[in-house]
Amino acid sequence: MPELPEVETVVRLLDPRLRGRRIEGVRELFTGVWRQPAGTVGSWPQTVRSVRRRAKLILIELEGDQLVVVHLRMTGHLSIHARSVPLEKHTHVCLQLDHDEELRFRDQRRFGSVSLESAASLAASRFYSTLGPEPLEISATELAARLQVGRGSIKGALLDQRRIAGIGNIYADEILHAGRVHPAQPANTVLSAEFGPLHQHMQRILGSAIRGGGSTIRDYRNADGAEGTYQSRHLVFGRTGGPCTTCGTTIRKIRVAGRGTHFCPACQPKRRRHPRRKRRGPAPA
DNA sequence: TCTAACCTGATC
DNA sequence: GATCAGGTTAGA
Numbered sequence: 001m002p003e004l005p006e007v008e009t010v011v012r013l014l015d016p017r018l019r020g021r022r023i024e025g026v027r028e029l030f031t032g033v034w035r036q037p038a039g040t041v042g043s044w045p046q047t048v049r050s051v052r053r054r055a056k057l058i059l060i061e062l063e064g065d066q067l068v069v070v071h072l073r074m075t076g077h078l079s080i081h082a083r084s085v086p087l088e089k090h091t092h093v094c095l096q097l098d099h100d101e102e103l104r105f106r107d108q109r110r111f112g113s114v115s116l117e118s119a120a121s122l123a124a125s126r127f128y129s130t131l132g133p134e135p136l137e138i139s140a141t142e143l144a145a146r147l148q149v150g151r152g153s154i155k156g157a158l159l160d161q162r163r164i165a166g167i168g169n170i171y172a173d174e175i176l177h178a179g180r181v182h183p184a185q186p187a188n189t190v191l192s193a194e195f196g197p198l199h200q201h202m203q204r205i206l207g208s209a210i211r212g213g214g215s216t217i218r219d220y221r222n223a224d225g226a227e228g229t230y231q232s233r234h235l236v237f238g239r240t241g242g243p244c245t246t247c248g249t250t251i252r253k254i255r256v257a258g259r260g261t262h263f264c265p266a267c268q269p270k271r272r273r274h275p276r277r278k279r280r281g282p283a284p285a
Numbered sequence: 286t287c288t289a290a291c292c293t294g295a296t297c
Numbered sequence: 298g299a300t301c302a303g304g305t306t307a308g309a
Contacts, residue, residue, distance in 0.1 A: 003303065056304075073304050075293080090293085109292045111304065127305080152286060161305080168303055217303060218295080237303095258287070260301075 004166030055165035076112030
């Protein structure tokens with residue numbers, strides 16, 4: 001469910017509410033969702049220093065060197081409730097707060113996780129340590145350098161968190177449509193000149209989506225239970241069979257990089273081009 | 286580099 | 298009943 005804009009929206013709501021609050025303990029309602037890597041010992045209470053985002057991860061930084069790391073995956077939610085409020089279905093972990101409240105994690109599909117990590121164990125983890133740069137901080141040049149590689153699709157490259165971190169299925173489709181690039185175009189055949197517009201559209205779309213509170217397709221709600229609004233501005237995602245707002249052509253849905261992929265066949269024609277090959281042999285004199 | 290798998294639930 | 302879903306990854 002949540003990509004960068006949705007996670008950012010949750011973080012912006014939680015940060016002012018959790019800063020300085022005490023976490024007094026953990027209530028685990030379903031085994032396996034709360035995780036503590038070997039060697040990490042949780043001693044409560046601990047005070048929250050801040051709530052930040054990295055890629056699609058929510059980082060609840062504690063005073064001391066530990067953090068609570070939340071990955072919402074597809075259907076995860078975080079929200080704060082009085083402990084007396086009945087638990088909603090699929091609530092798996094509660095971080096008990098001061099003032100008789102708790103931060104609840106609920107996740108229908110149970111793909112998500114909440115873990116206690118030391119700064120060192122997080123930094124060393126396979127997933128975290130290989131995350132690519134943030135889309136809102138990367139330059140157009142670096143974007144091209146990281147994406148214009150390999151025979152796999154450009155959409156697959158955008159979804160690869162090691163190349164660039166935080167983009168998921170919705171925004172990959174929207175960015176490629178705005179940049180007029182076919183999602184199945186091999187990454188190493190996307191022209192260098194196309195990365196300038198792709199970079200600009202990526203930052204514009206993600207920025208607007210954050211301002212709109214993210215996109216709600218079905219499950220996503222922010223930490224207040226509110227839906228996002230950016231779905232109304234999607235130009236291709238979820239608009240299969242409808243007219244492209246740019247040219248009127250019918251939006252099609254295909255499968256690319258294993259994901260349902262929406263695009264306009266007219267605005268995003270698939271080009272046949274020679275891939276950029278690495279130079280072989282000795283450099284010219 | 287692609288697929289199946291992890292889960293539950295909604296929709297076709 | 299089969300297929301699909303906003304993410305990630307182990308395995309082919």
